[in-house]
Amino acid sequence: MHERTGPTAVIAEDEPVLARTLRRLLEQAWPELQILAMAEDGLQATELALAHAPDIMFLDIKMPGRNGLEVAETVADEWPEQAAEPLFVFVTAYDAYAVSAFERAAVDYILKPATPERLAQTVDRLKARLGQRAPQPREGEMAQVMQRMQSMGEAPQLPRERIKVIRAGVGNTVRMIPVTDVICFEATEKYVNVVTAGGEALVRMSLRELMASIDSADFMQVHRSVLVNTHAILSATREENGQYSLNLRGLERPLKVSRAFSHLFRPM
Structure with missing residues (x-):
């Protein structure tokens, strides 16, 4: 498994040519972005998202097994509470789903075929959204943070009395x-x-x-x-x-x- 040194993403697109094209355009527009996996249908997209926990998901709307909107809903539904959900970008040939996409808090909605100019706008939006997220302690660092807080007398205290x-x-x-x-x-x-x-x-x-x-x-x-x-x-x-x-x-x-x-x- 590759060490994560930058933002990560999963691409879900059932047409191989379009999937490869989107990946190539993303690599050109955002070299730091790590594409962790590529899914060929909605069920695989859900499994890969929950397995890899990407920062971003690029989702086609119409896919076998589960459409992109259903993937986003299922992933958000099953995402660990302590982790930040992925940012969703829908890439589709149909503009009729735009309202539904943004109801699911989509960062962007791109009509196929994606162009370098349009994708550059999406990358800027994603970078801005990721920049708004507060950094979380890495695995193994939390215990050290707690030890430092305890040594300084700053360990978090439980409520003395529960709210009734x-x-x-x-x-x-x-x-x-x-x-x-x-x-x-x-x-x-x-x-x-x-x-x-x-x-x-x-x-x-x-x-x-x-x-x-x-x-x-x-x-x-x-x-x-x-x-x-x-x-x-x-x-x-x-x-x-x-x-x-x-x-x-x-x-x-x-x-x-x-x-x-x-x-x-x-x-x-």
Whole structure:
């Protein structure tokens, strides 16, 4: 396995000639970019993404097995919570999917055939987005960081008292929600949606911060962005694609379980 010295990418394109052309253009436009793998269909693209954890994915829209939009959704669904998701760029012959692509937080949407000039714009956007990400400690460095913090008396402290009531906003109103009344927590980009039988409200914090602040013994993670009160789970239904959806007490809509947590609901 090659040592990573720069940004990395996976290309998914079912037409070999176009795949090789895109790779060549990227190598010219961005020599530092490492192409880790190339997928010939959507299923392989998903597997390679989860195996290699690239910084960027270049996805065709129409591919066998799973289209590019489905690949992006599945990868984001199963991506480890502590890691930054890949940046998605869709390269396709069809402009009808642009809205759906940007709904999935696409960095760019390129119509085939990609040209050097157009790809240069994409590279600039990707570099800007990657530059906004805070650097993470490399593997093996975290323990050293913690040791230094402890020696300096700066080790992170656990909350002295767990939050029992959540102050969540609904417009100009602040709801006082007992943690025991929460059906589930759903993370969005900047907030966590607190779902109860009486409605939904927002708190301005990450799901990880919230999990560290409450007594999470009665909650279980069923998706990288969803935490569910185990006492609210009535049943789990297996869908045709092998994934599960939960029927929760007090919630009319089903709640999706990601593949990474599906094993929690398989019959004993």
